[in-house]
Amino acid sequence: MLEISGLAASVEGTPILRGIDLVVPSGEVHAIMGPNGSGKSTLSYVLAGREDYTVTAGSVRFDGADLLAMEPEMRAAAGVFLAFQAPVELPGVNNANFLRTALNAIRRARGEPELDAVQFLKLARAQSKALAMPEDMLKRNVNVGFSGGEKKRNEVLQMALLRPRLAILDETDSGLDIDALRIVADGVNALRRPEFSALVITHHQRLLERLVPDRVHVLAGGRILRSGGPELARELETRGYGAITAAAA
Amino acid sequence: MPAVAETLETVESLARSGYKFGFETTIDMDVAPKGLTEDTIRLISARKGEPAWLLDWRFAAFAAWRKMEEPRWARVHHTPIDYQDIHYYAAPKAKAGPASLDEVDPELLATYEKLGIPLKERAILAGVQGANVAVDAVFDSVSVATTFRATLAKSGVIFCPISEAVREHPDLVRQYLGTVVPVADNFFSALNSAVFTDGSFVYIPPGVRCPMELSTYFRINARNTGQFERTLIIADAGAQVSYLEGCTAPQRDENQLHAAVVELIALDDAKIKYSTVQNWYPGDAEGRGGIYNFVTKRGLCRGARSRISWTQVETGSAITWKYPSCVLEGDGSVGEFYSVAMTNHMQQADTGTKMIHIGRDTRSTIVSKGISAGKSDNTYRGLVRIGPRASGARNHTQCDSLLIGDRCGAHTVPYIESRNPSAKVEHEATTSKISEDQMFYCRARGLSQEDAVGLIVNGFCKEVLKELPMEFAVEAQKLLAVSLEGSVG
Numbered sequence: 001m002l003e004i005s006g007l008a009a010s011v012e013g014t015p016i017l018r019g020i021d022l023v024v025p026s027g028e029v030h031a032i033m034g035p036n037g038s039g040k041s042t043l044s045y046v047l048a049g050r051e052d053y054t055v056t057a058g059s060v061r062f063d064g065a066d067l068l069a070m071e072p073e074m075r076a077a078a079g080v081f082l083a084f085q086a087p088v089e090l091p092g093v094n095n096a097n098f099l100r101t102a103l104n105a106i107r108r109a110r111g112e113p114e115l116d117a118v119q120f121l122k123l124a125r126a127q128s129k130a131l132a133m134p135e136d137m138l139k140r141n142v143n144v145g146f147s148g149g150e151k152k153r154n155e156v157l158q159m160a161l162l163r164p165r166l167a168i169l170d171e172t173d174s175g176l177d178i179d180a181l182r183i184v185a186d187g188v189n190a191l192r193r194p195e196f197s198a199l200v201i202t203h204h205q206r207l208l209e210r211l212v213p214d215r216v217h218v219l220a221g222g223r224i225l226r227s228g229g230p231e232l233a234r235e236l237e238t239r240g241y242g243a244i245t246a247a248a249a
Numbered sequence: 250m251p252a253v254a255e256t257l258e259t260v261e262s263l264a265r266s267g268y269k270f271g272f273e274t275t276i277d278m279d280v281a282p283k284g285l286t287e288d289t290i291r292l293i294s295a296r297k298g299e300p301a302w303l304l305d306w307r308f309a310a311f312a313a314w315r316k317m318e319e320p321r322w323a324r325v326h327h328t329p330i331d332y333q334d335i336h337y338y339a340a341p342k343a344k345a346g347p348a349s350l351d352e353v354d355p356e357l358l359a360t361y362e363k364l365g366i367p368l369k370e371r372a373i374l375a376g377v378q379g380a381n382v383a384v385d386a387v388f389d390s391v392s393v394a395t396t397f398r399a400t401l402a403k404s405g406v407i408f409c410p411i412s413e414a415v416r417e418h419p420d421l422v423r424q425y426l427g428t429v430v431p432v433a434d435n436f437f438s439a440l441n442s443a444v445f446t447d448g449s450f451v452y453i454p455p456g457v458r459c460p461m462e463l464s465t466y467f468r469i470n471a472r473n474t475g476q477f478e479r480t481l482i483i484a485d486a487g488a489q490v491s492y493l494e495g496c497t498a499p500q501r502d503e504n505q506l507h508a509a510v511v512e513l514i515a516l517d518d519a520k521i522k523y524s525t526v527q528n529w530y531p532g533d534a535e536g537r538g539g540i541y542n543f544v545t546k547r548g549l550c551r552g553a554r555s556r557i558s559w560t561q562v563e564t565g566s567a568i569t570w571k572y573p574s575c576v577l578e579g580d581g582s583v584g585e586f587y588s589v590a591m592t593n594h595m596q597q598a599d600t601g602t603k604m605i606h607i608g609r610d611t612r613s614t615i616v617s618k619g620i621s622a623g624k625s626d627n628t629y630r631g632l633v634r635i636g637p638r639a640s641g642a643r644n645h646t647q648c649d650s651l652l653i654g655d656r657c658g659a660h661t662v663p664y665i666e667s668r669n670p671s672a673k674v675e676h677e678a679t680t681s682k683i684s685e686d687q688m689f690y691c692r693a694r695g696l697s698q699e700d701a702v703g704l705i706v707n708g709f710c711k712e713v714l715k716e717l718p719m720e721f722a723v724e725a726q727k728l729l730a731v732s733l734e735g736s737v738g
């Protein structure tokens with residue numbers, strides 16, 4: 001369970017998040033929508049532990065532990081996964097090697113035995129196949145020369161392999177073709193289990209139709225202005241954010 | 250704190266204890282008094298039982314050296330070296346040249362075991378150590394053991410200490426010594442020619458493909474002692490050999506000089522692959538101590554279609570001054586240089602290569618990867634020279650620098666001289682940094698900062714590391730990680 005209370009954060013002195021309260025119980029999928037520049041990615045970075053984002057107030061607890069006190073790699077080991085809005089290129093670093101290093105780091109932290117190259121490749125191939133991804137993605141360098149959509153698919157592949165307990169998807173559906181959109185939704189749905197929760201940041205109702213979130217939140221100006229059920233996403237699709245932001249102003 | 254800055258701090262704190270080979274072996278030594286005079290040279294020559302011609306050759310080198318000055322063009326700085334304050338000969342006290350491995354001082358065997366160098370043939374044969382490598386172990390001024398000589402002799406391969414080759418194979422040594430790196434080539438080669446002590450000698454007869462990897466492992470142990478090794482490798486027509494070289498030294502506060510000369514000769518259709526993993530003690534985080542590594546390495550592709558390939562991974566030494574080069578004399582000969590040079594803390598490296606194209610249709614490839622961290626300074630210096638006869642010559646140079654932090658320096662100094670209009674010379678250079686984004690991306694996937702830097706650095710060096718023989722590549726990857734992070738892998 002993720003519990004965010006009164007969270008405020010700034011970047012280079014500029015306040016971006018201005019007091020966020022949000023609880024995502026285990027087993028639930030919540031969607032976050034909101035206008036460009038409202039602070040959605042900032043929230044995801046703060047949750048994953050990016051250091052140039054300064055938390056100025058509030059707290060975040062993940063399964064009771066103080067998430068903000070943890071290094072990014074400890075959060076990953078605790079089961080937090082962020083699918084980046086803009087995945088980063090690592091020239092010369094083989095994708096399979098990267099994934100195996102990541103998986104083994106997390107397994108080590110959990111006290112599980114590490115996987116050797118053969119075991120890992122078997123697992124990774126099976127995952128790529130399940131997600132209908134080309135196998136050569138594993139052989140290429142991490143995100144280097146990947147198309148926009150391929151980068152997003154690669155994030156989903158990582159998520160599938162690392163099997164997080166909290167997945168934060170930052171616009172993983174943006175720039176995806178219709179098939180890939182299904183891959184993202186299937187990827188999240190495949191992870192659904194009582195101890196899994198997800199925070200899905202999106203601009204599109206399309207993804208939510210396949211994912212069916214338990215709750216939808218509207219983030220604007222660094223605050224959550226409204227929360228509701230899946231119907232809220234449909235309402236936003238037709239009416240936009242205008243009414244909500246105006247009401248808050 | 251930004252991730253990269255924090256990484257650097259971690260690196261610094263760990264690196265203080267990061268050098269894994271800094272121990273010293275306590276053993277009775279036969280040490281020449283400090284200082285360099287003709288008497289010193291006479292002593293070295295006498296200890297090695299050398300013939301008169303070699304003593305004269307040394308004297309000539311000494312005379313030349315006395316008229317020379319230290320080179321000043323490299324981008325390195327150090328306090329003046331007092332050449333009279335160095336021991337030029339230090340050898341473990343033992344029967345000169347143990348007849349078999351069983352006679353090697355157990356203290357020495359233990360030292361090499363600690364360094365991870367297999368000196369026990371039986372263990373290797375039994376598959377315990379895995380690698381199929383013959384080793385010549387040079388401890389300060391002498392070779393203490395050479396493994397698998399009998400096996401190699403069956404295919405006619407000579408692999409022995411050079412001091413022994415002088416006695417056993419004088420004609421070969423005399424024919425080739427100093428033909429690739431002339432005595433007075435430079436200040437350090439002249440010094441080496443005057444006082445060289447040991448190193449390896451390799452001869453591969455015509456048409457023979459050396460049945461195993463050959464390697465020399467250099468260890469500096471004695472205090473205030475210079476190591477002046479000399480290696481000579483000859484691949485006769487159609488022969489092939491892969492040779493590896495490794496080096497370490499104890500951790501000390503004063504600097505020590507290592508001035509080696511390596512000469513390679515490839516006749517028609519011969520192939521020599523020479524790989525180095527250089528891990529001399531680099532000094533501490535404040536720049537105290539460490540080896541001055543002033544080395545002249547050159548290969549002569551004398552025969553048509555011959556090929557010489559240098560691969561180096563340089564992580565150690567306080568100062569590295571080294572330009573493994575190829576003289577492409579034979580028509581259609583090929584020279585290659587693959588290099589990773591990594592500097593951290595206060596280390597300085599000025600390294601690169603020279604590709605001298607003399608014959609027709611000669612080709613050369615240069616791939617240089619420089620990694621600088623801490624307050625270190627890393628320079629690539631390379632010369633590509635195309636002579637008037639070298640029609641159809643080709644060179645491709647790729648020179649990449651990776652900066653970690655913003656207190657280090659990376660410099661690229663390419664010299665290109667072409668005197669043949671049909672030649673094609675290409676040079677590409679890039680400089681990049683490990684970004685905060687990359688660090689965060691890796692850490693968000695569960696990688697520690699050390700793992701993240703290691704992964705990115707290894708990715709950056711991949712093109713070069715893949716040129717190393719397998720066992721060395723693994724060692725080199727670990728070494729890169731250790732040199733950067735200090736965490737012993």
Ligand SMILES: Nc1ncnc2c1ncn2[C@@H]1O[C@H](COP(=O)(O)OP(=O)(O)OP(=O)(O)O)[C@@H](O)[C@H]1O
Nearest residue numbers: 011012014016034035036037038039040041042043
């Ligand atoms: N390094 C920075 N310095 C200054 N302002 C920043 C910095 N990073 C982000 N911001 C600002 O913070 C605000 C929130 O950005 P954020 O990326 O969180 O928005 P978002 O809701 O994810 O938008 P989008 O829907 O376009 O992805 C924006 O106004 C952005 O310009």
Ligand SMILES: [Mg+2]
Nearest residue numbers: 040041042085
């Ligand atoms: Mg965003």
